[in-house]
Amino acid sequence: MDLNVNRGRLVTLLGPNGAGKTTLVRILTTELKPSKGRLTILGEDALRNPERIRHRIVSIPQEAKPIYFVTPYELVFSYLVFRGFSISDARIEARRALEELGLWEVRDKVMNNLSGGFKRRALVAMVLASGAELIFLDEPTTGLDVFSRRSVWDALARLKGEATVVLTTHYIEEAEFLSDEVVMLNNGSVVARGTVDELLSKVEGEYVVEAYGLDKPVFEGYSYVKLNNRYLVYVNSSEESSLVAKEYAKMGGKALVRRKTLEDVVIRLVGGWSNDEASGDLDSN
Amino acid sequence: MMRLQGIWTQIKLVVVFAWLYGWLAVVREPFWLVSSLLTPLSIVVIMTIFGGLHYLYLGLLGGLAMTVSASGGFTIIGDAVYLRLELKFQSMLLNTRLNPVSYTLGLALSELTYALPGLAIFIVLIQATLREPASTYLLATPVLALEWVTASMLGFTLSTFLSDVRYGWSLSGILGFLLGTLPPVFYPAYLLPTPYIALVSPVSIASTVLQYLMLKVNYPSMLIKLGVLTLLAEALVFTVVALRKSRWRSVK
Known part of the structure; x- marks a missing residue:
């Protein structure tokens, strides 16, 4: 696989189950060490010096879940502190992200009492508030209703140009609506890439x-x-x-x-x- | 200066992690508070029924040592595996300023938060029965802290090699028995062919030192010195192992 992604672009990885989307994302987030190959992220050799880029990227893994006894506010706030925000900045940014994703009203409810859509959005709020240069979202809208999905889309659309976003999804309309570029994978290989229009012309x-x-x-x-x-x-x-x-x-x-x-x-x-x-x-x- | 700032940042992250995963759990689900107390207290009760007052003292000191290790090493395994495999929380924290050691200490401090009432009960009972001066506690605290760090780092490192959440709970129980019950934790090391067998487990080392300090058990001073040194070495080694050899990143 040979793949370059330019800064500030929103790139969607599409492909059937087992195509290698999640594996690729885990390698790109430095969670999974590949057996061979080269990986340059934000200008750094990510295989040799993963620590240099880790604080510049964020990710939500597929099937990630929030801790069930904390509230959306506590989750986002603490994550921002872990990212290196000061306590006061973490409070401000947590509020901004929760408001943007329609979670401010439920900020004090523990996750156990919230629907799956709210839980998933709380995770998205975490990464959006982080101000990272590179964001990886592995199927972030799976299980969300039509309204929740659109609030996530709006938040992602706002990031365009500010951060580079790598998204995996099975929702075609999501890919069409959001992507600057789509990369199609199958069996661990790139089978096609281009803008939505370029791919549709195939x-x-x-x-x-x-x-x-x-x-x-x-x-x-x-x-x-x-x-x-x-x-x-x-x-x-x-x-x-x-x-x-x-x-x-x-x-x-x-x-x-x-x-x-x-x-x-x-x-x-x-x-x-x-x-x-x-x-x-x-x-x- | 930069290094000091880095250490201060890591301490802040440990405290925030303990607030998130320990304190919030305790205030919202207080039944967790008693669970860490039950195993050691059960052993103390049985020992006292069959052994009388002398065994009550030994049981209380063993219970304190076991609660400290259980509040780090043994229970940390289950939680670490749960956070990594079930919630994918460790993967999300990979891109934060937490490192394996501060993550482990945060997790261990969370476990210690659940265990605080249990520790308080043991300390109150020890004080009520043995009436130790404050200086004894000053000597005992660093030993218990080393035991806690050792057990936590060992527990976290082991947890990163597990591939199923259920194995975490099992391994916690097995380690609790092998390191916290089988060696001389609830009984004096002089009952064994050689008291130096106490050096096999950080929990039995801590318990032996407590017996020496509080019950004035006549152990060779070499055993106590070696015990403290071993504990110190284990704490350092297991911290380095957690930092370098734990599977902070995935391998498959």
Whole structure:
């Protein structure tokens, strides 16, 4: 794997389960020592001198949980003191971060009495308040409802340009909304990288018809892939997609139409599709 | 000057950690306070029932030594593994100013906070029965502090090699028995073929020194000197081991 991330960018790591996203993040945060390779973070040799960069980066590991008997305020405040903030600065920054993430109202409630969304946001508040130059967030919004996720997105969007953020997520809309750049991983390798638009251009068409319910459908003239019992047909316009969906429904199947997303790029690039020479279409077989 | 400032910073972090993980736990879940007291107090009660007053004294001193080590080394294992594997808290602290030693001391000070009522009960009982002068406590305190540091650093280092939270609780119990009950902690070392066997465990060293100081047990002065030196060496060695050999970072 050869990966450079420029300062001030928000980079999202995408890929299926087991692609190596978390392992990569653990190496980048200096938690996990790789057996070989080179790692330069913020201009420092992170393998030789991890101590030099540790106070300049922060991370929330996947599945991290806050201590259950402390409050969001106590958690953020103490973390900031551990980071080297003075007591008075830690108080100010803890309040600012909790307000930003909508946690100020519940600042004095112990974690055990808070929902999973509040707990996760308290962890995000911890790292956002830290003022670190480089932030690693491993699936920070997993388990959050639509409202909580957006408050995290807003907080991350505010950081753009100030800090470099490396994010892993399974939420495609999160990656599309936030990322300056997306890196797609599979089996420990980078399979593609670029802006959202650059990656979207790797899949033909603008719309996708997801069709299911028929065994051997025919999508003549269209590119499509088969995913389990579902066909994803790539078309260029909204009108075309309606036409394909109607035809399919006439044959007795069911179809829905949506815009092309990064999910289609993931499916195309890491789904194991091969080119079917006979039809000129893509098929999983 | 920079070095002094660094040490002061680490002390501040230790205290904040103890506030977060010790004090807040105690004020919100006070039932934890009695748990550290139960094992040593049970042994004292049984010893007194079957051995009478003399064994009450030995039991109280052993109980004090065991509570000090339990408030660091043995219980720290379970909590350290829990924080590392279950909460991933150690991973989050990797990018802070805490280092393995200040993290361990913070954790150990948290455990000591839970154990304070137990320690207070033992000290009150010892004072009520033995009526020791303050100078004896002045001599005993550094020995107990060394025992606490040794047990904590050993406990943390071992915890970093465990891969499952459940192993942490088991290892705590096993260490408690091997280092805190089996060697001469609750009984005098002179009952063994050689009293120098007391040197095998930091807990039995502390207990033997306490017996020497408070019960005036006739141990060779060489044993006491060696005991204190061994404890000092163990505290230093295990601190260096915690700093250099513990798995502060993951290996897989």
